[in-house]
Structures are given as structure tokens and as C-alpha cells.
Amino acid sequence: MESKQTDKRKIRGESSKTKIIEASKTLFIENGYKETTISMISKNAKTGYGTAYTHFPGGKEEIFQIIIDEILKQFYQIASVAYKVNSKEDSLILTQGNIERFLKLAIKHQQELKVFHEAIGVSHIINQKWESFIEKFIKRISENVQQAMDKGLTHHRDFDPEVVAGVLFYTGEKYLWKIALNKTDKDYRTISKSLAQMYVNGLYK
Structure with a gap:
């Protein structure tokens, strides 16, 4: 009973x-x-x-974290897919595809991300959550950069993988927020193609 x-x-x-x-x-x-x-x-x-x-x-701060965690999981799934770097051409296809998926999620969750952008500015805890996500995402990209360097596919063997990964992430992040705040009229595919070409051509031989 x-x-x-x-x-x-x-x-x-x-x-x-x-x-x-x-x-x-x-x-x-x-x-x-x-x-x-x-x-x-x-x-x-x-x-x-x-x-x-x-x-x-934790009040609304805790509730909002639960809401945004579900969205951040979707973003991180893009970076968490393991892949083997075999050539510049393969990397370009993969990178462009990943950026497209990243920006499509920004479009899908535009309203929630707009609120997230505001919350980052007023809540230390939520800001820390975003910073932690960035660190985790960049670390994952840097593993791919290191793999390419180990295989001798890059222009230089002394690139700092974390710095290179940061260049890609922070540029993508800029357009993530532009989409969330409705501050760009550029098509996500155009953005993805340009970012992928810039990144891959700068990194690979």
C-alpha cells in the first residue's frame, strides 16, 4: 500500500x-x-x-539550465562524432557538413538561443555553462587538428591545435549568435562553405 x-x-x-x-x-x-x-x-x-x-x-536559473542543456547536447553531438582525417578533400567535406549542422541547429533553436544569449550576460552560472561548452567543443576539434598534424597533412607541424580549433569555433560562434539574434540575412550554407574553405585551406597542404 x-x-x-x-x-x-x-x-x-x-x-x-x-x-x-x-x-x-x-x-x-x-x-x-x-x-x-x-x-x-x-x-x-x-x-x-x-x-x-x-x-x-535554484529557481529559474536551474530551470533554464535544464532547458538549455538539451539544446547544447545536440550541438555537442556534432563534434563528438569520431572521424579519421585522411585528406584535405575529406576534411573539407566533413568540416562544411559539420558547420552546416551547427548553424541549422541555431536556426531550429533560434528563440531559445536568443534567451540564452541574454542569460549569459546576466547569470554567472549560465555564463560558466557556455564557457564550459566552448572549452569542451574546442578540445574535440583540436583532436582532429592534432590527427591531421600527426599524419603530415598540415602546412606546418608546429601549429597549436587548440588555437587552430579556436579559430574555427569562435568564427562559427559569431554566426551562431547572428542567427539567434536575427542579425544576418546570409544563408547558412553560404556561411558554412566560406568558413570550411578558410579553415581547411589554412590548415592543410
Whole structure:
């Protein structure tokens, strides 16, 4: 009997958490990060004010991190796919494809990323999350750069892989935010092609 009651409470709790997260997504997009409050979220989710803090002691900051984590996972999947560097031509195809996928995700999640951009500027914790993501992403790209260097495919053997990887990432990041903030009318394929050619031609023989 007690076990069934525990299960019911758990189900109600999970349902409540889901409602809060879904309500938060809507409100963050409608009002922005700074203007969205726990009171607004609780009302929209039809839950008590205290219920939101019971599930998310860190308040809206914690809720937003959960929302953005799902999006960042999709971005990191692009970098996490292992590949073997065999030639300049292969690298160009792969790099352009990866940049296209990166920017297509920016288009898909434009509204959430716009809020994320604002949150980075007002929340130290969320800013740290983005910085951690950047570090992880660049490290993964640098592994590919090192692989190309080890195979003697690059112009120089003394490139710093992390610096080279950073050039690619930070240029891509610039257009990520341009897309999120609706500050470019360039097609993502045009951007991807130019960035890939610049990166690969600069790195490879």
C-alpha cells in the first residue's frame, strides 16, 4: 500500500516538474530571461509557488539550465562524432557538413538561443555553462587538428591545435549568435562553405 502511494507521489512529482519546465520554455521565449519570474512560471504551470522551488531549488536559473542543456547536447553531438582525417578533400567535406549542422541547429533553436544569449550576460552560472561548452567543443576539434598534424597533412607541424580549433569555433560562434539574434540575412550554407574553405585551406597542404 505504502509503495503504491510512493509511486503515485513520484508520478505526480514528475508531472509537476514537466509542467514547470514546459511553462518556463514558453515564458522565457515570450518575456526573455530577466523578466521571467518563478511566480509567472508557477501561475502558467498551474502549480504552487513553493512547488517550483521544491523541484528546482535554484529557481529559474536551474530551470533554464535544464532547458538549455538539451539544446547544447545536440550541438555537442556534432563534434563528438569520431572521424579519421585522411585528406584535405575529406576534411573539407566533413568540416562544411559539420558547420552546416551547427548553424541549422541555431536556426531550429533560434528563440531559445536568443534567451540564452541574454542569460549569459546576466547569470554567472549560465555564463560558466557556455564557457564550459566552448572549452569542451574546442578540445574535440583540436583532436582532429592534432590527427591531421600527426599524419603530415598540415602546412606546418608546429601549429597549436587548440588555437587552430579556436579559430574555427569562435568564427562559427559569431554566426551562431547572428542567427539567434536575427542579425544576418546570409544563408547558412553560404556561411558554412566560406568558413570550411578558410579553415581547411589554412590548415592543410
